[in-house]
Amino acid sequence: MKEKSIKKTQEKIKRGGRVGYFFTQVVIILLLIFIVFHCVMMVLTLIDEIYVSRFSWIYEHNSLYRLITSEEFSKIFRFGDKNLLDEMQPKYRALIGIFASLLTWLVLLFFTRMAGQFFKHLAEGGRPFNVRFAKKMRYSAFSFILLVLYNPLLGIISFALVIFFSYIMEYGGYIQEQADETNRIQEEIIFSFAEITENKSGQTGQHIKRVSEYSRILAEQMGLDPERCDQIRIASTMHDVGKLMIPSEILDKPGKLTDEEYAVIKTHTTYGGQLLENVEGDELKLSRTIALQHHERYDGRGYPAQLDAENISLEGRIVSVADVYDALTSRRSYKDAWSEEDAYREILKGKGTQFDPQVVDAFEAAHDKILEVRKKFAD
């Protein structure tokens, strides 16, 4: 129930992120237009003072210019009974106004860009609380002080608000990091468990790492959301956990297995299911499904339950391709490693019979990435 609510809220945040990103992009375009406009005006003013009067409407529409020529503002520049601004020619005053205005647009642009980055981060499924972003936000809050030029109260209030929110965000970020740490520890436990299985089952060194990475790549290629891809990556490491219950004599036996021995090997799927029977948490529950289903076939001729097509979970169908590909390309006590091309062709050959056609398509499309992983985690 809680997981469902979290997912729903995540979806809403993502949607909000997309809307926010779109909005900030529009504002950025408008700001850029304003900035270009201001630069052009500055250049024109500089080029020929004669034209200044012709462009006087700019000054009338430039609130900063109005401010800079106001009585209150002049006081800032009063030294003794001299006032720098009063002595200035109007066109220079105008220039200062335009400069100050340009600076303000740039600050606004900077903030909109920052907000845009944040919205993009949310739209891509990122977390709303982020320590790094909070700190960045706090440092840049100082440029908000510029607002004091327009309105001191507004400037101070916005400055205080940004600082306040940055601390809330930082706090949330630390809590999130703590949760990540807990997840990381869980992940490590899962990996160590997987490693024990790997040693026991006498498989070649990096089988589990490769299968989990292949599974992630296939999931990504199929367009699953990043979080689910990561869950598949972690959960798939336990796919052979049931082998812990299989006698070593059978697992390590060189050469061909008898029918009885093969039947015993097959039970590693149901044993895996039993070992993970009462687990809590998304990843471990998924591990159980994968342990049970990674030897099912799309045409229903697999084991242990002869499930077919969509009756096998998507994760089971994905890990099946990853596992078989790695088994083919690895040396085992009873066989040599196949070449990459042969194994590739074998997977394509199983499309629609042994494997889900969609997963095979993903395998075909992501073959380069799979080869990279194979190289990275070579035995």
Ligand SMILES: [Fe+2]
């Ligand atoms: Fe297996």
Ligand SMILES: [Fe+2]
């Ligand atoms: Fe395996």
